[in-house]
Amino acid sequence: MLIAARPIAAGEPLQLGAGTEVAAAADIPTGFKLAARDLAAGDIVHRLGMPIGRATVPIGRGEVVHVHNLESQYLRTHRRGEA
Amino acid sequence: MRGYPRSDGRKGIRNVIVVAYLVECAHHVAGRIAAAFDDDVQVIGFGGCYPNDYAAMMLRRLTTHPNVGGALLVSLGCEGFDRAGLEAAVRATGRPVATLVIQQEHGTRSTIERGRAWVARARAQLDALEQVPVELSDLVVGTICGGSDSTSGITANPAVGVAFDRLVAAGGTAIFEETGELIGCEYMMRDRAITPELGAELVGAVQKAEAYYTTLGHGSFAPGNAEGGLTTIEEKSLGAYSKSGSAPISGLLKPGDRAPAPGLYLLDVVPDGEVRWGFPNINDNAEAAELMACGAQLILFTTGRGSVVGSAISPLVKVCANPQTYRAMAEDMDVDAGAVLEGRSTLDQVGAEILDLIRRVAAGEQTASEAMGHQEFVLTYKAFEPVGPSCLPLTVLTGPDTSRSAT
Numbered sequence: 001m002l003i004a005a006r007p008i009a010a011g012e013p014l015q016l017g018a019g020t021e022v023a024a025a026a027d028i029p030t031g032f033k034l035a036a037r038d039l040a041a042g043d044i045v046h047r048l049g050m051p052i053g054r055a056t057v058p059i060g061r062g063e064v065v066h067v068h069n070l071e072s073q074y075l076r077t078h079r080r081g082e083a
Numbered sequence: 084m085r086g087y088p089r090s091d092g093r094k095g096i097r098n099v100i101v102v103a104y105l106v107e108c109a110h111h112v113a114g115r116i117a118a119a120f121d122d123d124v125q126v127i128g129f130g131g132c133y134p135n136d137y138a139a140m141m142l143r144r145l146t147t148h149p150n151v152g153g154a155l156l157v158s159l160g161c162e163g164f165d166r167a168g169l170e171a172a173v174r175a176t177g178r179p180v181a182t183l184v185i186q187q188e189h190g191t192r193s194t195i196e197r198g199r200a201w202v203a204r205a206r207a208q209l210d211a212l213e214q215v216p217v218e219l220s221d222l223v224v225g226t227i228c229g230g231s232d233s234t235s236g237i238t239a240n241p242a243v244g245v246a247f248d249r250l251v252a253a254g255g256t257a258i259f260e261e262t263g264e265l266i267g268c269e270y271m272m273r274d275r276a277i278t279p280e281l282g283a284e285l286v287g288a289v290q291k292a293e294a295y296y297t298t299l300g301h302g303s304f305a306p307g308n309a310e311g312g313l314t315t316i317e318e319k320s321l322g323a324y325s326k327s328g329s330a331p332i333s334g335l336l337k338p339g340d341r342a343p344a345p346g347l348y349l350l351d352v353v354p355d356g357e358v359r360w361g362f363p364n365i366n367d368n369a370e371a372a373e374l375m376a377c378g379a380q381l382i383l384f385t386t387g388r389g390s391v392v393g394s395a396i397s398p399l400v401k402v403c404a405n406p407q408t409y410r411a412m413a414e415d416m417d418v419d420a421g422a423v424l425e426g427r428s429t430l431d432q433v434g435a436e437i438l439d440l441i442r443r444v445a446a447g448e449q450t451a452s453e454a455m456g457h458q459e460f461v462l463t464y465k466a467f468e469p470v471g472p473s474c475l476p477l478t479v480l481t482g483p484d485t486s487r488s489a490t
Contacts, residue, residue, distance in 0.1 A: 074316055
């Protein structure tokens with residue numbers, strides 16, 4: 001899991017050290033997450049070592065990880081416009 | 084630092100007179116009484132007509148808070164609140180106190196006039212109070228996050244954790260809260276408890292929160308949290324948890340409980356028993372009120388999205404997590420913790436800056452929200468059982484009144 005420390009533009013190559021590079025699949029605002037490696041549906045996603053949810057669909061390396069592809073293992077996330 | 088000595092041995096860093104309405108019907112009159120004075124006369128109160136043990140306890144704690152020097156109670160007259168009991172509790176502490184019953188004072192205008200005359204006399208009396216030295220060990224500091232985003236857990240919250248570690252090391256008391264925003268962190272917290280029994284209580288408090296929020300249908304997670312990059316409650320929790328720093332956890336409090344000894348405490352804000360009266364805390368100021376009821380003289384408020392609120396009674400220090408938010412709303416912020424993200428500072432430096440600001444605010448410096456007159460206050464219906472014996476393992480050093488029975 002990678003977290004954007006500044007806004008990142010789609011396609012921008014990101015160096016992960018030791019010759020590893022990942023390209024952001026979409027524009028990423030500060031604080032949003034992107035996958036550092038390919039994830040399968042059902043995989044548990046970690047941030048700073050703590051599980052923060054389960055992938056609901058396969059997530060490719062460099063893709064944004066957010067409410068559309070990650071769900072809580074505790075309580076459903078409430079989104080604007082929902083009752 | 085210098086402050087105001089109170090009869091129970093605590094010290095205030097402010098010397099506020101509160102005008103407390105005891106039902107919404109008396110709110111306007113209370114507001115008009117306070118409006119004639121400077122910002123050190125503030126309005127708090129409870130809107131409900133029907134009595135509630137929690138609300139009664141909260142107003143007893145808040146009208147006898149160390150930052151409060153005196154209290155004027157404003158009653159309509161027919162509401163259920165035990166106004167005589169509250170007045171007696173305040174009087175027992177030696178503070179100036181009076182009750183005005185609007186129905187007995189011939190209505191709005193005459194009550195406002197009598198109220199202003201009383202406050203003017205009490206203000207003069209309190210302004211003559213001799214100040215005494217205040218040390219970090221005299222301080223109880225609470226922390227809340229409000230309007231969190233994904234940067235909160237990277238900058239502002241861990242920086243508050245650094246400040247908390249230093250405050251606790253200096254003999255102060257630190258309180259973090261909102262068990263509903265610690266879901267997912269319960270086992271890490273358990274391992275920091277000073278006894279295994281307390282650890283089990285911490286896990287139980289978070290499980291209670293999870294069950295409560297499950298009944299309500301969703302967690303303590305606002306749409307703006309997701310728009311700020313947070314995805315799940317456990318991700319928000321991870322960030323919120325970092326406000327607690329790394330000190331051992333000395334106890335579990337419920338609203339109105341005082342810490343029996345210095346150290347780090349968790350405040351359980353989720354009601355006991357079946358789900359009643361809606362959300363545990365309807366907004367951030369309801370949480371601030373509960374931290375103050377536990378004696379917090381100052382509150383560190385972290386925000387990523389950008390909250391503007393302040394609080395009645397205790398100054399609120401705004402620690403901004405997101406550098407873009409800081410630039411957009413600088414006038415509302417006290418600390419630019421987002422500097423860490425841009426390499427302009429480190430968590431240690433921001434933590435030191437927060438501790439320094441705690442000292443300056445305790446010495447009288449106004450926070451951003453104080454300077455702009457923010458004095459938000461929220462108190463709702465809730466119900467709690469007393470904490471169990473395992474929750475406060477430390478010896479009682481200061482003889483606190485932790486009773487929640489009606490007095």
